[in-house]
Amino acid sequence: MPAPPKFTEFIDSHVDGFIQRLADAVAIPSVSGDAQHRQDVFKMGSWLQGQLNSLGVETKQVDLGKHIMDGQELQLPPAILGRIGDDPKKKTVLVYGHYDVQPAEKSDGWDTEPFKLVVDEKTGRLIGRGSTDDKGPILGWLNVLEAHKALGLELPVNMRFCFEGMEESGSEGLDDLIKSETAKGKNGFFGDVDCVCISDNYWLNTRTPCLTYGLRGLVYFKVTVSGPARDLHSGAFGRSVHEPMTDLVQIMSKLVATDGTILIPGVDDMVSTADAEEKKLYVTLDYSIQDIEEAVGAPIALSDDKATVLMGRMREPSLSLHGIEGAFYGPGAKTVIPASVSGKFSIRLVPPQTPDTVEPLVFKYIESEFAKLNTKNKLKIENLHGGKPWIADHKHWNYEAAKRATEAVYKRTPDLTREGGSIPVTLTFAESLGVNVLLLPMGRGDDGAHSTNEKLDKSNFVEGTKLLGTYLYEVAAITA
Numbered sequence: 001m002p003a004p005p006k007f008t009e010f011i012d013s014h015v016d017g018f019i020q021r022l023a024d025a026v027a028i029p030s031v032s033g034d035a036q037h038r039q040d041v042f043k044m045g046s047w048l049q050g051q052l053n054s055l056g057v058e059t060k061q062v063d064l065g066k067h068i069m070d071g072q073e074l075q076l077p078p079a080i081l082g083r084i085g086d087d088p089k090k091k092t093v094l095v096y097g098h099y100d101v102q103p104a105e106k107s108d109g110w111d112t113e114p115f116k117l118v119v120d121e122k123t124g125r126l127i128g129r130g131s132t133d134d135k136g137p138i139l140g141w142l143n144v145l146e147a148h149k150a151l152g153l154e155l156p157v158n159m160r161f162c163f164e165g166m167e168e169s170g171s172e173g174l175d176d177l178i179k180s181e182t183a184k185g186k187n188g189f190f191g192d193v194d195c196v197c198i199s200d201n202y203w204l205n206t207r208t209p210c211l212t213y214g215l216r217g218l219v220y221f222k223v224t225v226s227g228p229a230r231d232l233h234s235g236a237f238g239r240s241v242h243e244p245m246t247d248l249v250q251i252m253s254k255l256v257a258t259d260g261t262i263l264i265p266g267v268d269d270m271v272s273t274a275d276a277e278e279k280k281l282y283v284t285l286d287y288s289i290q291d292i293e294e295a296v297g298a299p300i301a302l303s304d305d306k307a308t309v310l311m312g313r314m315r316e317p318s319l320s321l322h323g324i325e326g327a328f329y330g331p332g333a334k335t336v337i338p339a340s341v342s343g344k345f346s347i348r349l350v351p352p353q354t355p356d357t358v359e360p361l362v363f364k365y366i367e368s369e370f371a372k373l374n375t376k377n378k379l380k381i382e383n384l385h386g387g388k389p390w391i392a393d394h395k396h397w398n399y400e401a402a403k404r405a406t407e408a409v410y411k412r413t414p415d416l417t418r419e420g421g422s423i424p425v426t427l428t429f430a431e432s433l434g435v436n437v438l439l440l441p442m443g444r445g446d447d448g449a450h451s452t453n454e455k456l457d458k459s460n461f462v463e464g465t466k467l468l469g470t471y472l473y474e475v476a477a478i479t480a
């Protein structure tokens, strides 16, 4: 059953307030990967908890302990748990999201200040860090709650909320919380959950809503090469000592080929080759090479064949080089030999790969290649964090409810996709709770999550809010 008309009418008539709340959320630079912003992540969690409380949700903050990041011991941001509704006749839907964001500096190439939401009336874009990943979708749930509270409407389901502040940094601590709560059985916080809905990914393109039934896993490495006791003058010591940067660049150049082939022996071989039957799944998706070129802003797709490009994103592992910590960057022409440099790269995993099965291959290969350099510098390899890949049963009633909601709001049948990104906790929810997990995206494939000028289209924020609310009504209808 579609949501009551007064719900969707309320959404349409309160857009300015919703956008202001999003601006307030974006203004808090809750960057979990930067120790200097840790207090901002806590501030964002408290802000979100206050919003939930004001909308009738009973909440609690759960301390997840401490962790070491970049050599510092830091308090992990709390999980924010919430509950509204305890009607045994209703299904209970768990909503997950994350209130932390990726780093962003104006100097990265943003046209506007990343933590000041800009409403571009010409394009209808809401531009700011976290607008689509993941503050927009979280606030979409707040909009749904606000509409029901203001209209005196009873929610069609019971709801549970689990929001974390470390998703962009590996979701440290959350697995343990979920497992400890599920160990309490029916008395645990998640004890009565019937299904999970996560809105933390994106459409494939700019026009086709989708339901996502798979995520790639991830394992993130830091490779440090060090030698000198301090940075050196390259005039005084160039070609006199082994240089860490020279060694590191050699190693990083041997991890992945230009065509995306992973050069670490055994990694690609863990994954079966798609047969003709499976390839049809990708051919039928509403996607084109033009879509990816528009999303990335350049004609650099690895192939002209859309199925190949989609399989590369959805069902093949990938290795990406992210950066070199300690290397000189910025204006000027510093002639330094850095004493220690750390290369960072990650591998996206697909079944049957896991962080534990891939890590030994990475260590063995890098150590072997480093030995071949015959350098006197030192090597250190660290696995910073990871998560397993996840695939769901998209024939479950949870997906049927989302399909009907999409047809009610967007007047078209959603595509079924697998996401190339990762949400580490997804498999934990599926395995620990033993329930179906649905990814129901709000934003578009060109939103630029993690990138400069990240945006969420106003129409996707508004219609996506209606979608989230309508999904709840469809869950109630299907399971009545």
Ligand SMILES: C[C@H](N)C(=O)N[C@@H](Cc1c[nH]cn1)C(=O)O
Residues within 6 Å of the ligand: 133, 134, 167, 168, 169, 170, 200, 201, 218, 220, 420, 421, 422, 423, 424, 449
């Ligand atoms: C897909 C989701 N919105 C997201 O961006 N997830 C991150 C997760 C992550 C893990 N370590 C660092 N980031 C991603 O897929 O990069």
Ligand SMILES: [Zn+2]
Residues within 6 Å of the ligand: 098, 133, 134, 167, 200, 201
């Ligand atoms: Zn996200």
Ligand SMILES: [Zn+2]
Residues within 6 Å of the ligand: 102, 133, 168, 449, 450
């Ligand atoms: Zn993200």
